[in-house]
C-alpha cells in the first residue's frame with residue numbers, strides 16, 4: 001500500500017511506471033530500433049525514473065558501438081539526441097542515476113544528460129525538433145490537479161473533465177518534426193470520453209493516427225485503468241493498423257470505419273459497418289423520439305438503487321410493504337421491502353413502524369441507512385435514489401449491464417408489481433420473445449464490445465442509452481426500413 005503522501009503524489013502527478021516489456025513494445029512500435037535510431041532525436045516528456053530512457057540509452061549504445069562509434073562519439077550522441085523532462089526532483093535524480101549506470105556499462109562515464117527537471121507544460125525547448133516522442137504520460141483527472149489554469153490553456157483540454165494525458169498529446173505533437181512519430185501508452189478513454197473529443201478530432205483531421213494496440217482487459221498498471229498503445233505519424237495516414245493485444249489479431253481499418261460520431265469504435269471492419277449503421281440510425285431516431293414522443297415503443301432505464309440492498313432486499317419475516325424484485329445480474333426473484341405506494345410516493349416513517357418487525361428492522365440498520373449518500377438528504381428511511389420507482393407497476397424486462405459473451409446476457413420478465421435492481425430494465429409493451437430475439441444475438445455482443453467499456457474479469461458494460469440506441473435501431477430503424485424512418489423525420 002502506498003503511504004498517503006505517496007498516494008497524493010501519485011494522484012497529482014499520475015505516476016504509474018511502465019513495465020519493461022511494454023517499454024520495448026512501445027519503442028518497437030514507434031520504429032525506434034536498429035540503425036534507424038542513429039542521430040535521431042527522441043524524448044520522453046514525462047520520464048519518471050527513466051523506464052523508457054534506460055531502454056533508449058541501452059539500444060543507442062548497442063547500435064552505435066556495433067556501427068564502430070568510439071566512446072567519445074557515443075558520449076556526444078547520448079547527450080545530443082536523447083532528451084527527457086520530469087517534474088518531480090526525486091524522480092529526476094533517480095533517472096539520472098539509472099541512465100549513468102547503463103551508460104557506464106558501455107564505457108561512457110561522463111554523459112551530460114539532457115534531462116530537464118521542469119514542467120513539460122511550460123517547456124518550449126523541443127518544439128518541432130523531435131524524430132520520436134515516446135512515453136507513458138501522467139493520467140490525472142482535472143479535479144485532482146493542483147494547477148488547473150495552465151492545463152486549460154491547451155486546445156485539447158477545452159472539453160469535458162480533462163485528463164493530463166490529453167494535454168501531453170498536444171505537447172508531444174508540438175515536439176514532432178515534419179517526419180516525426182509519437183507513441184504513447186495511455187487510458188483507452190481516449191477512444192470515447194468527452195474530454196478526449198477534440199484530441200480524436202485532431203488526430204483524424206490531421207491524419208496523424210497510424211496504429212492502435214488495444215490492450216483491452218490487460219491491465220498493465222496496478223490500477224483499474226484500461227490502456228492502449230497509440231502510434232501517430234506526420235506522414236498523413238488515412239487508415240490504421242488496429243491490433244487486438246489479447247487475440248494478437250490485426251485489422252486494417254479506414255478512418256471512416258472506426259471514427260463514428262466523434263468516437264473511436266474498434267472491431268473487425270465487417271462488424272464496424274453494422275455498428276456504424278446502428279449508431280447513425282439511432283442518432284436520427286433519437287431526434288424523432290424527441291419530436292414525436294408518442295411514437296416511442298420502448299425505453300431503457302436503471303433499476304432500483306437502494307444504496308443499502310442488505311436492508312431493503314432479503315428474506316424478511318414480514319410481508320407488509322414488500323414486493324417481488326428481480327436481480328438483473330442473475331434473474332433471481334427476491335423479496336423487497338418497498339416503502340412506497342402505487343403512485344411511487346413514499347410511505348411516512350411513522351406509518352411503516354406500526355408493523356413491529358419493520359420497526360425492529362429499521363432499528364437494527366438505521367446507522368447504515370443514514371450514512372448513505374442520499375438523493376434527498378432529509379429522508380433516510382427510503383431508497384437512496386428514486387430511479388425505477390415510477391415504473392414498478394408497469395410491464396418491463398430486467399437486463400444485466402455487464403457481459404462477456406452471449407451466455408452472460410440475462411433477460412428476465414418483470415411484470416407490473418415486480419421491481420428490478422442491479423442493472424437496467426426495458427420498458428415496453430412489446431412481447432418478451434420479441435425483445436429476447438433481438439438481444440440474444442452475437443450482433444448485440446459485438447456492439448457492446450465495440451463500445452469499449454471495459455470492466456474487470458473480461459467484462460464489458462453498457463449504459464441505458466447504449467441499449468436504447470440498439471433497441472431503437474432494431475425495432476424502429478431496421479424493421480420499418482430506412483425510407484420510412486426518414487420520411488417521418
Ligand SMILES: C[S@@+](CC[C@H](N)C(=O)[O-])C[C@H]1O[C@@H](n2cnc3c(N)ncnc32)[C@H](O)[C@@H]1O
Pocket residue numbers: 012013014015016017018044045046047048049050051052085086087088091118119120121135136137138139
Ligand atoms: C505515468 S508516469 C510515467 C513515468 C515513466 N515515463 C514510466 O513510464 O515509467 C508519469 C510521470 O510524469 C511526471 N509528470 C507529471 N506531471 C508532469 C509535468 N507537468 N511535467 C513533467 N513531468 C510530469 C510524473 O512525476 C511521473 O513521473
